[in-house]
Amino acid sequence: MGPCSATAAPPPVPAILPDDLVGRCRFPSPGTAVTCAVSGGADSLALLVLAVHAGCDVTAVHVDHGLRAESAGEADVVADAAARFGAAFRAARVEVAPGPNLEARARAARRSVLPPDALTGHTADDQAETILLNLLRGSGRDGLSGMPDDGRHPLLRIRRSETRALCDALELQPVDDPTNADRRYRRNRVRHELLPLLASIAERDVVPVLVRQGALLGEEAALLDSLAAAIDVTDAKALAAAPPALARRAVRRWLQQASPYPPDAATVERVLGVARLDATGCDVGGGARVRRSGGRLVLEQTN
Known part of the structure; x- marks a missing residue:
């Protein structure tokens, strides 16, 4: 990946947008070097702009998954935006491994070239979708908390409509990825079918409701984490004797050593069954x- 830098001073965030737009973002202190994953879509372009205006030393990284012919042109969109707003730019191309679940494989390939603390442009709308997806997966409290508000997702308090409005006001031309409309992907069905249905039933916008509930669950999760941390999850007898709510939490966090995604409830119960001698593995x-x-319980890779 080759860097290139630009020195143009960024224009101000347009006054037509909410005064607290930057204030609702969670960026690190001014002068902090950050890497922003920028696909060229409205959310990631807004991330780039707002990170610059927050005073961060920004490097925009565009990852080409090699899945669509338009990818090269999308990299140019990001490079132009980075130059305009005074950010450095890098481009990376990855090979997506063969197999099922294209979304997960593309995500894994992308993560292989991004630093662990790279910032992403996930918005409140993405958070609501994630909470619903985790609900459908049978995730526990962690999954229903959504993405952690730990600084890696600075736009979680911003709506998707606001990122589009920012791009329009700055006369940026975001890339519209056609796969975002492909309803073969579960997230797209949640976005285009389930959320509108829930809004119709509730007779209001349900995104703030879901995000608020996720935040409340996240606060409770932090307390439970502190209690579950005292359990030695590898001690089968101690795990089996622990209060079930804390035992499940300890197992869930342990299993995430092998996967970036929270395990579903059935998986957690299977592990507790091993601790109770219901099974050997x-x-x-x-x-x-x-x-x-x-x-003792041992967590190991089998391939």
């Missing part, structure tokens, strides 16, 4: 397995 997804060895 179980698969936990992601090519990982938990087995009992003596009185």
Whole structure:
């Protein structure tokens, strides 16, 4: 990946947008070097603009997954925006591994070239979708909290309509990825079908409701985390004797060592079954397995 820098001073955030637009974002202190993952869509372009206006030293990284012919042109959109707003730019091309679940494979390829603390342009709308997707997966409290508000997603308090409005006001031309309308993908069905249906039933915008509930669950999760941390999850006897709510939480956090995604409730219960001597081992997804060895539980990769 080759960097190129620009020195043009960024224009101000347009006054027609909410005064607290930047204030609702969660960026690090001015002068902090940050990497922004910028696809060229409205959300990621807004991330780039707002990070610059927050005073960050921004490097915009565009990842070409090699899945669409338009990708090269999208990199040019990002490069032009970076130059206009005084950010550095890097482009990376990745190979997406073969197999099922294209979304997950593309995400894994993208993460391989981005630093772990890279900022993404996920908005409140994305958060609501994530909460619903995790609900459908049977995730526990962690999943229903949505994406962590830990600084890696600075726009979680911003709506998708606001990122589009910012791009319009700055006369930016975001890339519209056609796969975002492909309803073969579950997230797109949640976005285009489930959320509008829920809004119709509730007779109001349900995104703020879902986001607020997720935040409340996140606060409760932090308290439970502190209690569950005292449990030695590898001690089968201690795990089986622990209060079920804390035992489930301890197992869930342990399993996330093998996967970036929270395990579903059924997987957690299988592990607790191993601790209770109901089974000698179980698969936990992601090519990982938990087995009992003596009185200990062992988490290991099987491939």
